Amino acid sequence: MLTIYGVYRSRTSRPLWLLDEIGMNFNHLPVIQAYRLPDASAADAPFNTRSEEFLVLNPLGQIPVMEDDGLVLTESLAITQHLARKYGGMLGPQNAAEEALIGQWSLTAATAVEGCALEILQTLANGGADTPEGQAQISICAEKLRRPFAVLERHLGGHEWLVGDRFTVADLNMAECIRYAQGVPALIAEFPKLQRWLLRCQDRDAFKAMMTAREAEPA
Template sequence: MLTLYGVYRSRASRPLWLLHETGTPFAHVPVIQAYRLPDAQAADAPVNTASPDFTAVNPQAQIPAMQDGDLILTESLAITLYIARRHGGDLGPRSDGETALMEQWALFAATAIEGPALEMFYPLAAGQPLTPEQQASVDVSAEKLRRPLARLNAHLATHPFVLGERFTAGDIVVAECVRYAQGNTALMAEFPAVDAWLKTCQSRPAFKAMWAGRMAEPA
């Protein structure tokens, strides 16, 4: 049976969302980030990224990780796309061309969107008025995002999903990167096709199940 390591409040959200979509049986080991614990080495500490049992799986001490038989993967995009190919059904690629497109959109989101989106996520997620320095940082991140979001918006203006007519794992990995920018409502309003698509993705029961798991964990 496939085993997934990582809590919902991490990039494990990507494969966990897909696993909820597919109904694939899996074992979930909720490894928490060591930096979130007062003492990750304490005798009563939960299994975490510094635990020897986990570093035996991923010596880089990061989540998520996945084990399926003898195969171990330690990058969230690779894990999600592997699950899509092996267990995804219609959520996975149907051809070599779809595989290439899914990989392209996943890498596009990870390289062009995720970094600046995360830069703005943290100050906005605090829910406090931004300092002038924070606002300046958010503005810089928003400017970095306008070009890739414009490209995504143009695509989604004529296609309901990233691969075309059906929702796939490609939407999951792109949506989970774009989500980090979702708190910047003014920025999202500039790209209405992206905003509408993201809300459609997040209305799916599997996303809601993943999100409920995330909300049940300590912040």
């Protein structure tokens, strides 16, 4: 059976959201990030990203990891695209062109959005909104995000979704990267079509279930 390793408070949220969309059965083995533990190597430490058995799966010591019939994948966006292609029906590509477009949007999310969006999230989490240095860093990241957000805004001016005029794994991957920047609502509001699309993504039952499970985990 398909197995997902990781916790909701990580990029594991992406395949877990997708699997809820699909409605398939799978094993979920919680693996916590080692940096969140006082001593990840202690005898009583929970299963974590430095546990020897986990490092066999991913020597980088990162989550998520997926095992599927002998195939092991260790990158969240590769995992979601594989799951959508193999099990996801209309969530996945229906032809070669859609596969290419889904890959393109997913890579755009990873290379043009996620880094700065995640930096915003981390800066806010560390109280940066209350310091001049933090505010400056958020402003720099927001400025870098305006270009890819403008690309999305133009695309969404003529399309309801990113690929094939239906919700696909491309939307899921992009929405999960943009979520990190939602702590700066004024930035998102500059792009009303993107904002409406993001709200549609996050109004889905599977997203809400994922967020509920995420919020139930220890911070």
